[in-house]
Amino acid sequence: MEENNEKMTYTQAVTELEGIVKKMQDPECSIDNLSDYTKRAKTLLEVCRTKLTATDEELKGILDNL
Amino acid sequence: MANDPNSTPQGISLSEFNQRITNAIATSRDTQGQWVRGEIIDMRVNRHCYFELIEKDDAGNTVARLGAAIWGNTFMALAAQFAAVTGSQLGNGMKVLVKISANFHKAFGIKAIVEDIDPNFTLGDLARQRREIIERLTREGVIDMNRELPWALVPQRIAVISAEGAAGYGDFMNQLENNPYRLKFYTHLFAATMQGQNTVPTVMAALDRINNNIELFDCVVLIRGGGASSDLNSFDNYDLAATIAQFPIPVIVGIGHERDVTVLDYVAAMRVKTPTAAAEFLIGRGSDALVALDQMQNAVVASVRDSLARAREQLTYCTGVISPAARRVIDTARTRLDGLAQAVPTAASAHLTAASTRLDHQVELLRNGVAQLLRTQDQRLQMLTDKVALLSPRNILNRGYSLTMCNGHFITDSTQLHEGDVITNHFKNGSVRSTVETIKD
Numbered sequence: 001m002e003e004n005n006e007k008m009t010y011t012q013a014v015t016e017l018e019g020i021v022k023k024m025q026d027p028e029c030s031i032d033n034l035s036d037y038t039k040r041a042k043t044l045l046e047v048c049r050t051k052l053t054a055t056d057e058e059l060k061g062i063l064d065n066l
Numbered sequence: 067m068a069n070d071p072n073s074t075p076q077g078i079s080l081s082e083f084n085q086r087i088t089n090a091i092a093t094s095r096d097t098q099g100q101w102v103r104g105e106i107i108d109m110r111v112n113r114h115c116y117f118e119l120i121e122k123d124d125a126g127n128t129v130a131r132l133g134a135a136i137w138g139n140t141f142m143a144l145a146a147q148f149a150a151v152t153g154s155q156l157g158n159g160m161k162v163l164v165k166i167s168a169n170f171h172k173a174f175g176i177k178a179i180v181e182d183i184d185p186n187f188t189l190g191d192l193a194r195q196r197r198e199i200i201e202r203l204t205r206e207g208v209i210d211m212n213r214e215l216p217w218a219l220v221p222q223r224i225a226v227i228s229a230e231g232a233a234g235y236g237d238f239m240n241q242l243e244n245n246p247y248r249l250k251f252y253t254h255l256f257a258a259t260m261q262g263q264n265t266v267p268t269v270m271a272a273l274d275r276i277n278n279n280i281e282l283f284d285c286v287v288l289i290r291g292g293g294a295s296s297d298l299n300s301f302d303n304y305d306l307a308a309t310i311a312q313f314p315i316p317v318i319v320g321i322g323h324e325r326d327v328t329v330l331d332y333v334a335a336m337r338v339k340t341p342t343a344a345a346e347f348l349i350g351r352g353s354d355a356l357v358a359l360d361q362m363q364n365a366v367v368a369s370v371r372d373s374l375a376r377a378r379e380q381l382t383y384c385t386g387v388i389s390p391a392a393r394r395v396i397d398t399a400r401t402r403l404d405g406l407a408q409a410v411p412t413a414a415s416a417h418l419t420a421a422s423t424r425l426d427h428q429v430e431l432l433r434n435g436v437a438q439l440l441r442t443q444d445q446r447l448q449m450l451t452d453k454v455a456l457l458s459p460r461n462i463l464n465r466g467y468s469l470t471m472c473n474g475h476f477i478t479d480s481t482q483l484h485e486g487d488v489i490t491n492h493f494k495n496g497s498v499r500s501t502v503e504t505i506k507d
Contacts, residue, residue: 011219014355021362024369031377034370041366048359052220052352053248059223059282063254066279 010051017044084172091176097168099181104132106160115141115156119164119178134166134178144183151185152192153327154299158263163187192302199304199329208311212335215316220355221284221348223252225276227269228289230257234320234341238289241345249352254282260290260321265300273309280314287348288330289320289341301328310334320344463494480505 008016020041023029029037091097102119109117114137121130136144148156156162165182203209224242228235235255242251256272259265269288276286288310301321307329310317316335320343321328331337338344455461459469469492470477477483483502491498 010355014219014358017359017362021365021369024366024373027376029369029373031373034373038366038370041362045359045363045366049356052222052355052359053250055250056252059252062282063223063252066254066282 008047010048013044013047013051017041017048020044081172084170088170088172091168091170094168099165099167101163101165101184102178103161103163103187104130106156106162107158109156109158111141113138115145115180117158119162119166132176132178134164134180136180140181144180148183148185148188152189154188154192156183157299159299160188161191192299196302196327196329199302199307200332202304203307203311203329203333206308208308209333211311212313212317212333215314215335217316217335217351218284220249220352221316222250222352223282223284224254224348225279225283225286226253226255226289227258227272227276227286228255228341229260230255232260232290234289238287238320238341238345241342242348245345245349245352247349247353247356249349249356251348251352261300263300266303266306269306270309273313277314283315285315285335285348286313286317287320287341287344288317288334289344301330303329306330307333318344318347459492460494463492466494468493480507 020037024034024037024041104119104121106117107120109115114135116133116135119132119134120128123129145156148154154160163184164178164180165184166178166180168176169179170176200209226235226238228238239253242253245251256275258268258272260269273286276283310319310330311333317333318336318338319328319330319334320338320341321330336344336347338347463469470489471492472483472487472489475482477489483489483505485502485505487502489500489502491500
């Protein structure tokens with residue numbers, strides 16, 4: 001899972017994140033899963049924020065050379 | 067006729083002849099101050115405005131043509147009014163209703179001098195053209211295609227079509243690069259001419275190049291200068307509109323002004339008024355996404371807090387439930403006992419009362435029975451007494467019988483006696499002592 005984070009699209013990451021938030025908000029959510037969910041949500045939030053605000057040099061290079 | 071030198075007319079100079087034409091035209095009311103319909107081509111402005119006014123037949127062939135001029139001061143006034151009403155600058159390809167007077171200049175020939183333009187005629191014609199294009203796109207089922215495309219959640223990779231160095235392009239780029247959320251955007255400019263007759267071919271070429279690299283982009287932004295000289299008429303083009311309508315990624319069009327609408331505005335996924343607004347739209351998508359991320363982060367934190375709070379609450383609840391439950395069991399038992407305790411005396415007293423009543427009854431019966439018994443015994447006793455009295459020896463003696471006794475015993479049998487025994491006979495009124503002489507059987 002960790003290795004693939006870089007390759008995730010924003011849409012994939014945000015979709016998975018939404019799914020996790022939904023699960024966590026379910027009153028039936030087991031307290032045993034909280035830790036895993038929280039960890040994954042944190043990773044995904046990081047992925048999403050990076051996609052929005054950090055420069056993707058590879059993409060920049062491609063467009064510059066178009 | 068011309069052979070005879072004497073009869074050869076002197077002729078008049080061309081300028082004199084032209085002057086006559088000039089005079090003839092100037093005095094003919096039919097050619098002065100007339101409202102004439104036509105289409106503008108080959109327009110050029112050099113303080114004065116010059117163009118060719120033409121008429122086309124239904125097949126598109128030019129069937130009439132006349133050079134026209136709008137003199138400087140008139141042009142400034144008419145152009146401003148025209149732009150105000152139509153939202154477009156006077157330009158090539160426009161159908162106009164102009165008030166013209168024929169003017170024959172002896173050096174330059176005949177020209178139509180424009181005195182007035184009715185902008186509403188052009189407005190109506192532009193609207194009609196746009197309507198026809200829109201109707202055709204609708205009929206062909208493509209009008210909504212671009213608008214119905216899904217957007218990237220955050221469009222960051224943007225193909226820009228604009229004139230290189232245009233003020234609007236600069237505004238757009240500045241806005242994107244200096245956005246306060248530090249959102250990252252990736253742009254590539256596909257330069258095109260954004261006014262005049264080259265507009266459609268260069269924009270189409272740019273779209274074609276974008277299409278060849280379509281996987282690199284989230285959307286297209288079509289923006290232009292922002293200068294005053296707008297020639298939106300160029301964008302009211304069926305081919306361009308159809309291409310944008312069917313373009314595989316959303317197109318943002320920012321070519322109009324406040325009151326302008328071109329057909330592109332009807333087909334593009336997003337219409338904005340200025341290049342800056344286009345940038346703001348994109349930044350808005352990004353900042354919305356950042357807000358959504360913040361909200362999700364808060365939701366995660368809140369969920370953890372809630373889950374823990376819920377778990378704690380559950381524990382507290384369980385603890386709270388156990389002792390009341392126990393107490394309830396005890397209470398129930400106690401209540402039952404109390405009930406029983408109360409029920410016992412009640413039941414017992416009921417039993418006692420019944421027993422007592424029964425007992426009283428028995429006593430009564432007994433009493434009656436005893437009395438009865440006593441009475442019966444009493445009567446019997448009386449009877450016996452009477453009988454005894456009747457049978458008493460005294461009564462027997464009274465009836466004349468006598469009682470014989472010997473040595474203190476009653477003698478009821480002769481064998482009890484022996485000769486010589488002294489016996490006593492008792493009578494009712496005394497007794498006799500005698501000695502036995504003989505005993506006979």
